[in-house]
Amino acid sequence: MTRNDRMSTHRPGWRLTPARWAVAIVAVLAVAISVWQLEDERRGVLIEPLTGTGTTPATVYRLRDAPPAPVVIVSHGFAGSRQLMQASSLTLARAGYAVVAFDYEGHGRNPVPMSGDVASPDGTALLLMDETRRVIDAALARPWADGRAAILAHSMGSYIAIRQARQDDRLAATVAVAMSSDDVTASEPRNLLIVNGEWEGRLVGDARESLQMADPAAQFGDTVGDPANGTGRRAVLAPNVEHIGVIYAPTMLREARRWLDATFGRPQSQGPVAHMGGWIALLLTGIVALGWPLARLRGKMHDARPEPLSRRRFLVVALLPAVVVPLVLAPFDTRFLPVLVADYLAVHFAAYGVVALGLLWWWGEVRWPGRAEVRRILVLAGLVAFYGIGVFGLAVDRYVMSFYPVPVRGVIIAAMAVGTVPYMLSDALMVEGGRAPLWRSVTARGAFLVSLGLATALDFERLFFLLIILPVVLVFFLLFGMMGGWVGRATARPAGAGIGLGLFLAWALGVTFPMFQA
Known part of the structure; x- marks a missing residue:
């Protein structure tokens, strides 16, 4: 050609030259170690599909043979999918919660496209809220659910989650990660935790403003109100991360777990959170690097x-x-x-x-x-x-x-x-x-x-x-x-x-x- x-x-x-052999060996080791660590995060957690959600694909993460527990709905952001939120799903499942993650319409393996007017608050958002409600209904109907529920969501998902939580009394708490929403008030939704990345620019200011609606003097790291009675408000910055990195940030995972424990009156969880971001980066780097020696395969x-x-x-x-x-x-x-x-x-x-x-x-x-x-x-x-x-x-x-x-x-x-x-x-x-x-x-x-x-x-x-x-x-x-x-x-x-x-x-x-x- x-x-x-x-x-x-x-x-x-x-x-292969010695340099290519060395890269091949290091890359294979990086891939093997990363897969071992990532699979270890899943060990002991039962991961299975949730039925009864219509066309919406959903996955349950929970401990085997655990007693009924509060349900945490986990929703992704724009262009994301359930897999992107695994660090949250696995961390909360290992803390004893029944976690349900799902793919919004138009995303991941959901076969139904989004529809409506994406520019209107009463367009696409209402359809995605209906979908969220179907997932909540299906989850709370399962024997492993104790009737209580909360929601954790990222970016676009936080916009839907906050609107849904304001209308759905079953949601006792909302964890908004990389929050993007103008529907927050001083008292709604109940028990709102905002966790944004330190490098998220404008969203940092939005998080501070949302917290100060409840207390003008409040700053990042302050808790306003009491999660035990539904009036809690808190905003935290995860250090050295941006809009995607915040999903894997240990600060976010610990804060979310602590907030849900306080909301549901459960003992504070002390175990490790899921460490996935670094291992994912190492895994993908190893696969790419392996391409250098493999280029000589033919x-x-x-x-x-x-x-x-x-x-x-x-x-x-x-x-x-x-x-x-x-x-x-x-x-x-x-x-x-x-x-x-x-x-x-x-x-x-x-x-x-x-x-x-x-x-x-x-x-x-x-x-x-x-x-x-x-x-x-x-x-x-x-x-x-x-x-x-x-x-x-x-x-x-x-x-x-x-x-x-x-x-x-x-x-x-x-x-x-x-x-x-x-x-x-x-x-x-x-x-x-x-x-x-x-x-x-x-x-x-x-x-x-x-x-x-x-x-x-x-x-x-x-x-x-x-x-x-x-x-x-x-x-x-x-x-x-x-x-x-x-x-x-x-x-x-x-x-x-x-x-x-x-x-x-x-x-x-x-x-x-x-x-x-x-």
Whole structure:
């Protein structure tokens, strides 16, 4: 497909340098130790599905053979799922609570899209409140529930939880993590604990204001009122964490457990909280690092490297689509998928890739390879995609968030692939499979991020949610763009790495975006 592909020769065998052997050994140890620690957090906790919730997937976490206990409903934030809240679910289950975590409509493995007006307090929010109420009803009907209940929620979930708690007398306490809500009053909801990350900017001020509604002199760490009679108020900052890190922060987990113990008049729990954030980071880092020695799995490729694109031509290929694509797409209605802004993103990826590949073809950088070479490229693409989806994805799905979708998301993944494959193919060719100077990689990928920002600025109301996905794309470039470079340099087949990463990116985006049906 490229001049590199045509001029390659293959030396069979997998020969690793001592450095690659060392990285492989360390990476495998990191993965093994992380999995051991993460599985240890689940040991002794019965984890099973909760039925009776309609189409809403829900999971129960509780101690085996424990007497009936208060139920704690755990709800995730926007673009999250039950798995993201496991640290809270496991910590509270080990403290003796019956914990029920669920996937909101449009999220995780919930097959029903969100609907209504996301911009209206009386739109989508009311539908998600109805769903929360169904989960509470199903949980309290079980023999392991003692009739009392509370709710712990993150970000968007806290907005729904606070509104629900104000209307549902069964909820004796609300733990709002990374709280985003304007429905708090001096006395409602009952027994409100707010835990925000120290690095959450505006939300820090919102938490302080909510606490001071009950007592203007109160500061972070002060308890206002009495949780035993339902008048408790407290706000705490978890140190050195942001909007996602606060989910795993030991401060948050201890505060939530202590607050619920006080609410239900239970002895203060003294056991350890679930330590998952660091082990998850180590696990995913180990899997990515293992890609460096594994890149040699199909043997070392040697080629007579042709002249790379001139500086001028490279800048044209890298920068022209960044300006042209958002301007050309701005007048068109690209809404054809039941997913917020994913349809536009798929079209943006596709147009960007087509323009860049067209320029590369015009200058003779792209040629269709022979049948045997096509087969090798596709095999390599399949291996790269399998490693991302089947290995990295397996760890993500068990410990981080839903990564293996319900069937309805297959259409979304396929539509995303129509865009991400040509884009990642053009990206791999531009950076010469990772052999181009670093400034070229930074320029090419930075230009794409800028183009998404320009598209958002041109239609902010419709494409606002693109801003949420920008960090995901950036992390993808940093981690898997680097892995693609390892594969490209080891095999001299940038096309295979690009196509494989395009398939993986389509899958990751297709399972991440919340489904929404207007």
